[in-house]
Amino acid sequence: KSTRFPASCYPVASSIDEDKHSSTMSASQSQSVQVFGKKKTATAVAFCKQGRGLIKVNGQPIENVEPESLRLKAFEPVLILGQEKFANLDIRVRVKGGGITAQIYAIRAAIAKSIVAYHAKYVDESSKNELRKTLLEYDRNLLVSDPRRCEPKKYGGRSARTRFQKSYR
Numbered sequence: 001k002s003t004r005f006p007a008s009c010y011p012v013a014s015s016i017d018e019d020k021h022s023s024t025m026s027a028s029q030s031q032s033v034q035v036f037g038k039k040k041t042a043t044a045v046a047f048c049k050q051g052r053g054l055i056k057v058n059g060q061p062i063e064n065v066e067p068e069s070l071r072l073k074a075f076e077p078v079l080i081l082g083q084e085k086f087a088n089l090d091i092r093v094r095v096k097g098g099g100i101t102a103q104i105y106a107i108r109a110a111i112a113k114s115i116v117a118y119h120a121k122y123v124d125e126s127s128k129n130e131l132r133k134t135l136l137e138y139d140r141n142l143l144v145s146d147p148r149r150c151e152p153k154k155y156g157g158r159s160a161r162t163r164f165q166k167s168y169r
Contacts, residue, residue, distance in 0.1 A: 042098025051090025
């Protein structure tokens, strides 16, 4: 015999509460896209929505990306397309896995893909095509992920391709 609670124990949502809840959900979900960028095993997820031009990586401003020598790589989509395209957008990027270089390449891919996806969904097709064309002319890896992966090691050698030295005596 299962123990069941009487129906009076369960909360009953009124239709007014449901309407209020659905309107707040649609307002918070308005005009946003979520896109990912990858490089090797690093994955960056970019969440792009209407805002005031903030770009954050793991909660920190993009200006604080380390190492400093690769910071410009993370900025590339902004520098190529111009800051006015990013002026009314907030982009939040979460990045995981891989090394520092792969993470920065994943971040730049995620930012570039997110602005193209945002323009495709909420602006117009011609501006999306223009952005896409500009990014592809500069570097194809901004929009298309690099398929190269580390080859697994095989027996008979130290690595994937090198073999142990052969001796006849």
